[in-house]
Amino acid sequence: MPLDASYHAKSFKSVGTRPLRPDGIDKVTGRAKYGADHNMPGHLVGLILRSPHAHAKIKRIDISKAEKLAGVKAVLTAADLPDLTNGDQGMFDILDNCMARTKVFYDGHAVAAVAAVDMATAKQALKLIKVDYQVLPHVTDVDEAVKPKAPLLHEKCFTEGGESKPKNPSNVAKITEFGHGDVEKGFAEADIVIERNFKTEQTHQGYIEPHACVASVSPDGTGELWVCTQGHFVYRNHCAMLLGMDVSKLRVTSSEIGGGFGGKTHVWMEPVALALSRKANRPVKIVMTREEVFRASGPTSATSIDVKIGIRKDGTITAGKAELRYASGPYLSMWGELGAMTSFACYDLKNVKTRGYEVLVNRPKSAAYRAPSAPMAAFAVESVIDELAKRIGKDPLEVRIQNAAKQGTRSSYGPVYGPIGIGPTLEAARKHPHMKAPLGKNQGRGYACGFWFNFGGQTCTDVNVGPDGTVTLTVGTVDVGGSRASLALCVAEELGIPYDQVKCTVADTGALGHNDMTDGSRGTFSSSMAGIFAARNTIEVLKERAAKMWEIPVSDVAWENGHAKAVGSKYGNLAPLSLKEIAAAAGNTGGPVAGHAEIVADGAGVSFATHICDVEVDPETGRSRVVRYTVIQDAGKAVHPTYVEGQYQGGAAQGIGWALNEEYIYGKDGRLQNPGFLDYRIPVCSDLPMIDTQILEIPNPNHPYGVRGVGETSIVPPIAAIANAVSNAFGVRMTHVPMSPPRVLKALEAAKKTKKA
Amino acid sequence: MADIHLWGALRPAAGGASVVQVEAKTIRELFRKLEDAYPGMTPHLARGVAVSIDGRIYRDSWETMLPDGAEIYLLPRIQGG
Amino acid sequence: MAVLVSTTVNGDHAEFACEPNETLLDVLRNRLALTGVKEGCGTGDCGSCSVILDGRLVCSCLVLGIEAEGRKVETVEGMAHGAELHPLQTKFIEHAALQCGVCTPGFLMAAKALLEKNPDPSEEEIRFGLAGNLCRCTGYDKIVRAVQDAAKVMRGA
Numbered sequence: 001m002p003l004d005a006s007y008h009a010k011s012f013k014s015v016g017t018r019p020l021r022p023d024g025i026d027k028v029t030g031r032a033k034y035g036a037d038h039n040m041p042g043h044l045v046g047l048i049l050r051s052p053h054a055h056a057k058i059k060r061i062d063i064s065k066a067e068k069l070a071g072v073k074a075v076l077t078a079a080d081l082p083d084l085t086n087g088d089q090g091m092f093d094i095l096d097n098c099m100a101r102t103k104v105f106y107d108g109h110a111v112a113a114v115a116a117v118d119m120a121t122a123k124q125a126l127k128l129i130k131v132d133y134q135v136l137p138h139v140t141d142v143d144e145a146v147k148p149k150a151p152l153l154h155e156k157c158f159t160e161g162g163e164s165k166p167k168n169p170s171n172v173a174k175i176t177e178f179g180h181g182d183v184e185k186g187f188a189e190a191d192i193v194i195e196r197n198f199k200t201e202q203t204h205q206g207y208i209e210p211h212a213c214v215a216s217v218s219p220d221g222t223g224e225l226w227v228c229t230q231g232h233f234v235y236r237n238h239c240a241m242l243l244g245m246d247v248s249k250l251r252v253t254s255s256e257i258g259g260g261f262g263g264k265t266h267v268w269m270e271p272v273a274l275a276l277s278r279k280a281n282r283p284v285k286i287v288m289t290r291e292e293v294f295r296a297s298g299p300t301s302a303t304s305i306d307v308k309i310g311i312r313k314d315g316t317i318t319a320g321k322a323e324l325r326y327a328s329g330p331y332l333s334m335w336g337e338l339g340a341m342t343s344f345a346c347y348d349l350k351n352v353k354t355r356g357y358e359v360l361v362n363r364p365k366s367a368a369y370r371a372p373s374a375p376m377a378a379f380a381v382e383s384v385i386d387e388l389a390k391r392i393g394k395d396p397l398e399v400r401i402q403n404a405a406k407q408g409t410r411s412s413y414g415p416v417y418g419p420i421g422i423g424p425t426l427e428a429a430r431k432h433p434h435m436k437a438p439l440g441k442n443q444g445r446g447y448a449c450g451f452w453f454n455f456g457g458q459t460c461t462d463v464n465v466g467p468d469g470t471v472t473l474t475v476g477t478v479d480v481g482g483s484r485a486s487l488a489l490c491v492a493e494e495l496g497i498p499y500d501q502v503k504c505t506v507a508d509t510g511a512l513g514h515n516d517m518t519d520g521s522r523g524t525f526s527s528s529m530a531g532i533f534a535a536r537n538t539i540e541v542l543k544e545r546a547a548k549m550w551e552i553p554v555s556d557v558a559w560e561n562g563h564a565k566a567v568g569s570k571y572g573n574l575a576p577l578s579l580k581e582i583a584a585a586a587g588n589t590g591g592p593v594a595g596h597a598e599i600v601a602d603g604a605g606v607s608f609a610t611h612i613c614d615v616e617v618d619p620e621t622g623r624s625r626v627v628r629y630t631v632i633q634d635a636g637k638a639v640h641p642t643y644v645e646g647q648y649q650g651g652a653a654q655g656i657g658w659a660l661n662e663e664y665i666y667g668k669d670g671r672l673q674n675p676g677f678l679d680y681r682i683p684v685c686s687d688l689p690m691i692d693t694q695i696l697e698i699p700n701p702n703h704p705y706g707v708r709g710v711g712e713t714s715i716v717p718p719i720a721a722i723a724n725a726v727s728n729a730f731g732v733r734m735t736h737v738p739m740s741p742p743r744v745l746k747a748l749e750a751a752k753k754t755k756k757a
Numbered sequence: 758m759a760d761i762h763l764w765g766a767l768r769p770a771a772g773g774a775s776v777v778q779v780e781a782k783t784i785r786e787l788f789r790k791l792e793d794a795y796p797g798m799t800p801h802l803a804r805g806v807a808v809s810i811d812g813r814i815y816r817d818s819w820e821t822m823l824p825d826g827a828e829i830y831l832l833p834r835i836q837g838g
Numbered sequence: 839m840a841v842l843v844s845t846t847v848n849g850d851h852a853e854f855a856c857e858p859n860e861t862l863l864d865v866l867r868n869r870l871a872l873t874g875v876k877e878g879c880g881t882g883d884c885g886s887c888s889v890i891l892d893g894r895l896v897c898s899c900l901v902l903g904i905e906a907e908g909r910k911v912e913t914v915e916g917m918a919h920g921a922e923l924h925p926l927q928t929k930f931i932e933h934a935a936l937q938c939g940v941c942t943p944g945f946l947m948a949a950k951a952l953l954e955k956n957p958d959p960s961e962e963e964i965r966f967g968l969a970g971n972l973c974r975c976t977g978y979d980k981i982v983r984a985v986q987d988a989a990k991v992m993r994g995a
Contacts, residue, residue: 018934020931020932021931024930025927027939028914028923028926028927028930028936028942028943029918030875030943031874033873034876034940036876160766161766174766176765177766177768205838205974206974208886208972208974256938256939261838262837263838265836265838289880290880290883334833337766341832368836368837371837371838413832414764414832415830416812418811453814455835456816456817480937480938481937482937519836600816603815605813642934642980645934645980646937649976649979650976650977652977653978676881676883677972684968684969684970684971685965685969685973685978685981685982688979690961690979690982691977712837712838
């Protein structure tokens with residue numbers, strides 16, 4: 001009974017309110033401690049030497065001069081991080097990315113590291129390390145990389161998942177296919193078929209806090225790691241494996257995190273810091289520079305996507321097909337696969353086929369970025385749907401409503417949907433005042449839909465009742481944007497006590513069992529489920545204690561509004577016992593009162609959104625400016641609506657940056673040319689309008705309060721919505737993002753020429 | 758016997774079939790029998806496979822029951838941000 | 839050769855020795871333990887390290903520690919008066935103008951400098967006044983609203 005995750009409709013007292021977050025004051029006074037704000041006694045400064053080449057063999061590394069420099073306490077190469085991954089390819093790739101072994105695969109790839117008494121000495125030591133490279137031909141473009149004669153990253157990479165076993169190695173590491181029906185038959189039934197190629201450039205999550213950690217390893221094999229991460233338990237497990245340490249002997253504490261968005265989901269330089277510390281027998285602190293973050297952490301894929309969609313004049317989409325090539329950096333991942341799964345997920349299609357390609361290129365190892373891979377696929381599909389609607393003379397929003405997936409639809413990635421929110425978000429868009437607002441000169445309006453999966457996963461949570469009856473909620477999911485407030489709300493709700501009597505803390509790895517990361521929009525979904533279960537278990541204990549205080553059978557005790565009540569007329573004169581009273585007597589009734597939950601939070605459901613945006617394009621400069629923006633998304637149940645709005649607005653802003661400005665620019669030499677916030681320009685305050693939000697609440701049947709994850713979906717529609725708006729402003733279809741001024745100008749010029757001709 | 762739908766990457770291990778039939782009551786039993794019948798699936802199962810049961814996706818819990826007549830879909834274990 | 843610098847930080851006299859090439863940001867963080875001043879880029883592009891130097895908003899990563907000699911430095915740590923938060927601090931929490939919070943100290947400094955010059959800014963003036971500070975979480979909507987609300991409170995309106 002206590003572990004019943006199913007949704008039961010109820011009226012809420014705490015959930016849905018908007019209290020102040022518990023970490024607010026620390027964050028406005030400068031007291032909150034982030035990755036770089038922590039120091040250990042006598043810590044050394046760690047620095048990493050990075051490859052200037054996009055692709056090269058490491059012939060020899062000479063560290064002897066660096067080691068002799070006064071003040072240098074440890075110099076490290078891959079030899080100090082032997083392969084302990086035991087055939088786990090994913091972990092080996094992470095290891096190779098932390099410290100290159102035989103080859104460097106991108107500009108910025110780590111080749112050596114030093115730990116020294118201060119920054120100046122460490123910098124000097126880096127210069128004394130001599131690396132003998134044999135430079136190899138490189139490839140950074142995703143379309144170039146798939147060509148037969150492209151420089152090969154891995155000689156032994158034979159495409160997995162293709163129709164036939166390949167004879168030759170290539171940079172296509174894997175192909176994955178999804179879909180159902182017969183797309184060729186579907187295209188034959190269409191009145192109009194449009195096929196186009198779309199390109200998106202590589203972008204970075206752009207969290208404002210660079211990666212930072214302080215590591216300390218003792219000769220007895222124990223260690224401590226302070227680090228900014230989305231998942232300290234995962235970092236612990238990764239580091240312990242890569243360093244050959246016992247998991248239980250490495251205690252990892254997550255700092256406050258200054259943004260992650262998927263970029264802090266696996267280790268980058270943390271194992272190096274630990275290895276340096278082990279070698280020097282001193283704590284070591286490593287803080288990445290912004291340039292290192294751009295060159296050597298995990299941006300998202302650049303893509304090239306071919307989409308073909310057919311439609312009948314009545315608005316029915318008859319078939320959809322996509323070939324999605326996602327650059328994954330030098331190592332196999334699943335970014336093309338995710339693009340293939342999500343591309344058509346918003347629609348009810350009889351015939352659909354998608355193929356995702358994992359393409360290896362000489363760029364940094366791609367990492368997750370908020371709803372990874374979905375925004376690019378949505379850009380391609382939503383652009384073509386808009387164009388098709390125009391061609392048949394129908395409103396693009398109505399075409400989307402007509403073809404939207406619903407309960408019982410077979411999704412493009414396989415399973416049949418349960419209750420989902422795409423239809424309601426589209427209906428809400430249709431009714432939204434934004435749709436009727438007049439457009440100004442050079443302005444266009446666009447809309448787009450977006451889909452993303454949500455995760456559950458392993459979660460472990462404690463509820464402890466203090467002697468004064470206040471409650472500590474201990475969770476293991478990192479708070480990336482206000483989850484301590486939402487989780488405390490859920491536990492207060494379940495216990496029937498006020499929010500301000502619950503204090504939520506993110507514990508270190510020594511205090512709780514394993515927790516998966518805060519990723520996949522799972523933080524509030526899964527930790528609230530575990531928190532609710534822990535609260536229910538606490539209530540069982542509280543009832544037992546009340547029974548002992550009253551000397552009655554526990555079966556006669558109920559829990560209501562934060563009080564134990566004796567049930568039955570024979571107890572008529574017993575006043576209810578408050579949490580505070582039961583807590584005060586705990587020492588005499590069996591000791592501390594606590595409840596725990598260790599769960600796999602399955603059933604996170606899927607998430608949909610529809611965005612509307614107005615864009616003004618300056619025909620002289622090609623600059624596009626978003627002048628109005630509306631996000632409509634299903635939250636299941638918004639636990640803390642203000643922070644749900646914040647997730648919607650933040651995702652939209654990141655999508656706007658991706659659509660209009662942000663891109664990795666590589667030179668012919670394979671070096672990243674814009675590794676800084678001056679030339680990699682993310683939206684600033686004056687670039688954006690207010691971002692309106694509308695929260696829909698279609699309860700998730702698999703969460704006690706109906707909660708869905710809300711963090712990621714908001715980044716999926718913006719690129720497409722903006723591309724559609726820009727296209728509508730000038731009647732020019734934009735197929736390459738970012739739609740930076742030069743690209744827009746070029747498209748405008750080309751359209752003028754076509755008109756003249 | 759339940760129909761088990763396979764996503765693209767698993768199909769080569771099942772001789773190209775998109776659906777295979779397995780008698781299984783739980784996810785654990787399903788995985789065990791798939792490995793027995795289609796050894797080529799072992800690396801995929803080791804890497805992580807999610808199971809969709811009537812549209813609800815389970816990533817981890819082996820003990821989850823596979824109800825009679827349910828639609829069972831195997832999917833990659835996805836990553837998120 | 840380290841140089842001895844005498845300055846005022848958040849109203850208190852402070853002395854430190856620093857290298858001539860050391861930034862004010864590094865001095866504040868590493869020598870004076872004022873880690874509320876954040877480093878997001880080190881090149882003056884993100885505004886996380888914003889402090890107010892003699893009444894002027896600066897990126898402390900672009901100022902040398904020795905330039906603080908004889909001047910007044912204000913950081914986020916000096917914003918509250920005892921237990922009483924500055925209205926901007928209160929409004930940032932109330933409006934959820936922070937998610938991860940790492941850009942917040944810089945935004946508070948920039949907003950304070952803006953409102954000291956212009957107590958009743960328009961939305962556009964706020965947006966341009968804060969354009970030197972990067973936030974990646976909020977989309978700025980709630981930050982602008984918090985500044986508008988704080989300005990109102992500070993004007994006594």
